Amino acid sequence: MEYSVYIRMNERLFLRDPESSDLGRRIVRQGILLFNDVGFEEATFRKLAERINTKEASIYRYFENKHRLLVYLVAWYWQWVDFQLVFRTNNISSPREKLEKLLRLLILLDLDDSFSNDIDIRALHSTVIREASKAYLTHHVTEDNCQQLFKPYKDLCQHVADIILAYRPDYPYAHSRASSLIETAHYQTFFMHNLPSLTDFGRGSGSEPEATNKLLDFMRHLLFSSLDA
Amino acid sequence: MEYSVYIRMNERLFLRDPESSDLGRRIVRQGILLFNDVGFEEATFRKLAERINTKEASIYRYFENKHRLLVYLVAWYWQWVDFQLVFRTNNISSPREKLEKLLRLLILLDLDDSFSNDIDIRALHSTVIREASKAYLTHHVTEDNCQQLFKPYKDLCQHVADIILAYRPDYPYAHSRASSLIETAHYQTFFMHNLPSLTDFGRGSGSEPEATNKLLDFMRHLLFSSLDA
DNA sequence: ATCAACATGATAGTAATACTATCATTTAGG
């Protein structure tokens, strides 16, 4: 099944809306692949321009700089996750089942279609795991935050916190629990693939899907042991 | 009390040992302050050189580049934490008490002396919180890892995992629990100060030490609910 | 005290990056 949703983004995330033109869409879609291929620090607008047969200057018409493009991609991803969460849980009444769905969503299980609006979700997921923290771990977080650049992430955390509170109305750390759940899912995935000795499901624990299942078990254990304490 | 320990670093972390000369020591100590003042991406060897009255080229004799300097500082920090953990818990037999000490160490509570070998630990702590993940979230993690650049972090995680296993010998996720504990301590601190809506102890929850205490409560809850489950 | 290493200072230079500006050309919408 394909959910062809148009994700409306905050206007401060771009100079010109990249979804309003073919060039803009190519910048976003190939930007994801470039970040994935060479990493954020090695990526340049020049390389991206070559990749999509345009000029550096044209890309600057859409995004102020590489960092802003990253912030845009990360924001898009969190809005996508947020939408998927609503979509996949809106026929479910049990908060516990909703949380279970969320866990699977965060590690990209049950993803029948890897593309959404021609955006390669798996590639974006990898990019977000590796680069998302660079979007906010800057000297100018506060200014960026004032411009609402991180709103999609904060909204998702709020929705997760709401589910947590539905599950356990008196839980005193709903927001921290939500943000640490999301962060943990991501960097444990990174560690599993790149620094496996920091996890219990890396090398030697079998195939990739098996490792992912162990990660899911760990996440489930961590989440519910704290909520059921 | 002051622990004037000389922390011996892996030789691949530098070109010339910065602890072997006055200039080298200034590079490290002022490097921490520069990263703290302007952030990693805005920092340059030129700025650092001006700050310590030397030339760019001299700094390049100690560190290949800015990223390597960051990796060095982060590695130093984790070795310092690891040493502090051993030092502060070696007269304690209860694993639970050891874990309690660790929690306080990770958020820099009970720090009577902010300096160790003239290194400003609080400044380094801030820098590590903000920049440490940039040390490994790169396209060249695997090569860096092969060179053992992250060994201090992995060693600390192993020691924490050992304490966890002493507390709960059959716990199946000791390594992941250790790494997620450490990571969570750091980015929850960052969120608390910079994106407080992602936490439950930000703005409005009173003074700085009060917020830090709430964070400690959260961390304690998270850790022991999973281990005691 | 002397000399040889070695560390640093001082200066210069290169390639790449991160933009900005300008103007011609193409494309799309009313």
Next chain:
DNA sequence: CCTAAATGATAGTATTACTATCATGTTGAT
């Protein structure tokens, strides 16, 4: 079909991230 907007093409600037070279200063072994 005409106008406005988007893109292409080219150029240029300031800064960064280095590398090279040689002179000068400092240190430590004899």
